[in-house]
Amino acid sequence: MSEERGLLEAAERYLTRNYRPAPVVFARGRGCELWDVDGRRYLDLCAGIAVCVVGHSHPVVTEAIARQAGTLVHVSNLFHNPLQIELASKLCSRSLGGRAFFCNSGAEANEALLKIARRTMQKVRGRPERVEIVAMLGSFHGRTIGALSVTGQAKYRDGFGPLWQPVKFVPYADLGALEAAVSDRTCAVLLEPLQGEGGIVVPPPGTLRAIRELCTNRGALMLLDEVQTGMGRTGSLFAYQRSLADDPPDGLSVAKGLAGGVPMGAILVTEELARGFEPGTHASTFGGNLLASAAALATLEVIDRERLCERAGSLGERLRVALEGLVAERPAVAVAARGEGLLQGLVMDPAIDTPAVVAACREKGVLLSVAGGNVVRFSPPLVVTEAELDEGVGVLRQVLASPPRV
Ligand SMILES: Cc1ncc(COP(=O)(O)O)c(C=O)c1O
Structure with missing residues (x-):
C-alpha cells in the first residue's frame, strides 16, 4: 500500500466529514510547486485558496x-x-x-x-x-x-x-x-x-x-x-x-x-x-x-x-487574456473570463461539470479550485511565473477539449 493510501484510510476513519478533500496528501512545497507523500509533483495555482501569496516555503518567510x-x-x-x-x-x-x-x-x-x-x-x-x-x-x-x-x-x-x-x-x-x-x-x-x-x-x-x-x-x-x-x-x-x-x-x-x-x-x-x-x-x-x-x-x-502587487496586476492581465482565449476557442464550454490581478475565474457553461473539470486538471498535475459552483478559479501564489501560468492554462485547455458534463 502506498503511503498516501494508508493516510487516506486513516483520514476517512478519524476526521469529521465537513470537507470533501481530493484524494491527495501533500508533503512539501516550494514556490508554486507541491509534492505529495508519494513524490508526485503538482503545479499549485490555488495557493491554499488564495493564501500562499509568496509561494510555498519562501526562504525569507x-x-x-x-x-x-x-x-x-x-x-x-x-x-x-x-x-x-x-x-x-x-x-x-x-x-x-x-x-x-x-x-x-x-x-x-x-x-x-x-x-x-x-x-x-x-x-x-x-x-x-x-x-x-x-x-x-x-x-x-x-x-x-x-x-x-x-x-x-x-x-x-x-x-x-x-x-x-x-x-x-x-x-x-x-x-x-x-x-x-x-x-x-x-x-x-x-x-x-x-x-x-x-x-x-x-x-x-x-x-x-x-x-x-x-x-x-x-x-x-x-x-x-x-x-x-x-x-x-x-x-x-x-x-x-x-x-x-x-x-x-x-x-x-x-x-x-x-x-x-x-x-x-x-x-x-x-x-x-x-x-x-x-x-x-x-x-x-x-x-x-x-x-x-x-x-x-x-x-x-x-x-x-519582489514587487508582488505590480506583478499580480500585470500577470493577472496576461492570465485573463489567456482565459479569454479559451472562451473564444470553446464558447459552448467556457462563457466568460473575469477577475482582478491574480484572482481570475473562467465561467463555465451550465452544461459543464465544473468540479469535474478541476478534478481532471488535478489528475494532470495542476491545482485550481471551484468558486460559485461554475467558475474555475485561479488564485496562484503571486510569485508565479509566466511559464507556470502557461502550463496551467495549457492543461485546462486540454481538459476543456473533451469536458466533463453534468
Ligand atoms: C471573503 C472571505 N471572507 C471570509 C472568509 C473566511 O475566512 P476563514 O476561512 O479564514 O475564516 C473567506 C474564506 O474563503 C473569504 O473568502
Missing part, C-alpha cells in the same frame, strides 16, 4: 518563522510584543491610517469588524437604534455564526438557523437596492470589493465609490471584507486602494495571505471605529502573537521586495 520559533512564540495580549506593534504600524500606515486588531482567521476578523461597528454606533456615535447590517447576496464572510449571518448564500447557512437577525441582503453591487435598504437603522454596509467564493464577481467601475458616498450621506459605516482580495492579490496591497484611495472605507478585514500561510487575521479600522473597542470589550488569545507576526512581517517584506 521560512527563516523568519524558524528564527522566531527559536526565540519566543507566544506571550498573550496581557503583555506587549514588539512584532505585533511593528506589524500594526506597517499595516495601518499603508491602509486606513487608524488602528489594527489581530486574530487568527477571516471569519474571526469579520466577527471583530461587526462587533467594532456595532459598538461604535452604540457607544461612540450614540446611535443604539442603528443595529442593522446590509450585506450582499452571493457573499461569503466565514463560518462562525456571526460571519454566517452576513453570508448571503443559502448553501452555507442551511441547518444552522436561526442566525443573527438584523441583516438585510441586497443583490451584489445593486446600487438601487442598496439605496432602498440603507436606512436610519443601518449600522454598516458590508461587502467584498470583488466576490471570491461567490464566483469571482467584479462590481462595475464606480460601484465602491457610490457605496462609499451612500454610506457617508446616510450615516452608515462602510466595511470591506478583504480576506481574499487583500495582501496584493488583486494588484494593490488592498483592493479598495485602486478605486477608493482618497475616500477609504471605515474598516476592513484581512486574513488568508496576511502571514503567508501561518494562521492570522486582522481588522484595520479608522481612528473613529477604533474607539468602539475599549479594554475588555474584545480579545483573542493567540491574536498577533510573535510567531504569526514574524511571518506576516516577512510576507510583507517579500511582497515589497
Whole structure:
C-alpha cells in the first residue's frame, strides 16, 4: 500500500466529514510547486485558496518563522510584543491610517469588524437604534455564526438557523437596492470589493465609490471584507486602494495571505471605529502573537521586495487574456473570463461539470479550485511565473477539449 493510501484510510476513519478533500496528501512545497507523500509533483495555482501569496516555503518567510520559533512564540495580549506593534504600524500606515486588531482567521476578523461597528454606533456615535447590517447576496464572510449571518448564500447557512437577525441582503453591487435598504437603522454596509467564493464577481467601475458616498450621506459605516482580495492579490496591497484611495472605507478585514500561510487575521479600522473597542470589550488569545507576526512581517517584506502587487496586476492581465482565449476557442464550454490581478475565474457553461473539470486538471498535475459552483478559479501564489501560468492554462485547455458534463 502506498503511503498516501494508508493516510487516506486513516483520514476517512478519524476526521469529521465537513470537507470533501481530493484524494491527495501533500508533503512539501516550494514556490508554486507541491509534492505529495508519494513524490508526485503538482503545479499549485490555488495557493491554499488564495493564501500562499509568496509561494510555498519562501526562504525569507521560512527563516523568519524558524528564527522566531527559536526565540519566543507566544506571550498573550496581557503583555506587549514588539512584532505585533511593528506589524500594526506597517499595516495601518499603508491602509486606513487608524488602528489594527489581530486574530487568527477571516471569519474571526469579520466577527471583530461587526462587533467594532456595532459598538461604535452604540457607544461612540450614540446611535443604539442603528443595529442593522446590509450585506450582499452571493457573499461569503466565514463560518462562525456571526460571519454566517452576513453570508448571503443559502448553501452555507442551511441547518444552522436561526442566525443573527438584523441583516438585510441586497443583490451584489445593486446600487438601487442598496439605496432602498440603507436606512436610519443601518449600522454598516458590508461587502467584498470583488466576490471570491461567490464566483469571482467584479462590481462595475464606480460601484465602491457610490457605496462609499451612500454610506457617508446616510450615516452608515462602510466595511470591506478583504480576506481574499487583500495582501496584493488583486494588484494593490488592498483592493479598495485602486478605486477608493482618497475616500477609504471605515474598516476592513484581512486574513488568508496576511502571514503567508501561518494562521492570522486582522481588522484595520479608522481612528473613529477604533474607539468602539475599549479594554475588555474584545480579545483573542493567540491574536498577533510573535510567531504569526514574524511571518506576516516577512510576507510583507517579500511582497515589497519582489514587487508582488505590480506583478499580480500585470500577470493577472496576461492570465485573463489567456482565459479569454479559451472562451473564444470553446464558447459552448467556457462563457466568460473575469477577475482582478491574480484572482481570475473562467465561467463555465451550465452544461459543464465544473468540479469535474478541476478534478481532471488535478489528475494532470495542476491545482485550481471551484468558486460559485461554475467558475474555475485561479488564485496562484503571486510569485508565479509566466511559464507556470502557461502550463496551467495549457492543461485546462486540454481538459476543456473533451469536458466533463453534468
Ligand atoms: C471573503 C472571505 N471572507 C471570509 C472568509 C473566511 O475566512 P476563514 O476561512 O479564514 O475564516 C473567506 C474564506 O474563503 C473569504 O473568502
